[in-house]
Amino acid sequence: DVKVTQSSRYLVKRTGEKVFLECVQDMDHENMFWYRQDPGLGLRLIYFSYDVKMKEKGDIPEGYSVSREKKERFSLILESASTNQTSMYLCASSLGDRSYNSPLHFGNGTRLTVT
């Protein structure tokens, strides 16, 4: 079974702190994604990556950056956390097949609270 592991289930940070959310997958997937999920807004794509050292902006990249130095690890960085970044963050991965028919696999999520 595919396993996508997010390093923290719950995180509390102060406004202005630099925050790192880590995600590791163990199935040699090329594609990795970061979403945030908020009540009434659903899942929104922040950033995604199709290969090592490669990144693409999603729909809401402002205030975030990402790092993919190794194939199995995709990190989301909040350069200066703000209260409006309080949310559930979900990491996902999939194979990079040309047919685009590989399912997405999600981690358990990190609930981040910024105070």
Place this chain on the structure above:
Amino acid sequence: KQEVTQIPAALSVPEGENLVLNCSFTDSAIYNLQWFRQDPGKGLTSLLLIQSSQREQTSGRLNASLDKSSGRSTLYIAASQPGDSATYLCAVRGDDDKIIFGKGTRLHILP
């Protein structure tokens, strides 16, 4: 811009009933559609993926159908059980490589 809608937002049905969850999308240029289940406070679990060339997929008591031309998918759950209570989300992957999610249907199975 692709939009994915799931109606109703919430649904309660008695245990044992068969039920259908709906998903509609505005742009039919999709590669696939995927159904997920999410339990409270958890991540998403993949249930079924339907490729754009397929009409349906089945897994156990679940059957998902896809009508690309009309922009609709349904998830059929047979003989519902209390353990099926969860939020169900659909997501479409478009030819721009983005995966867009609906906001989900919160399902409650009454014992």
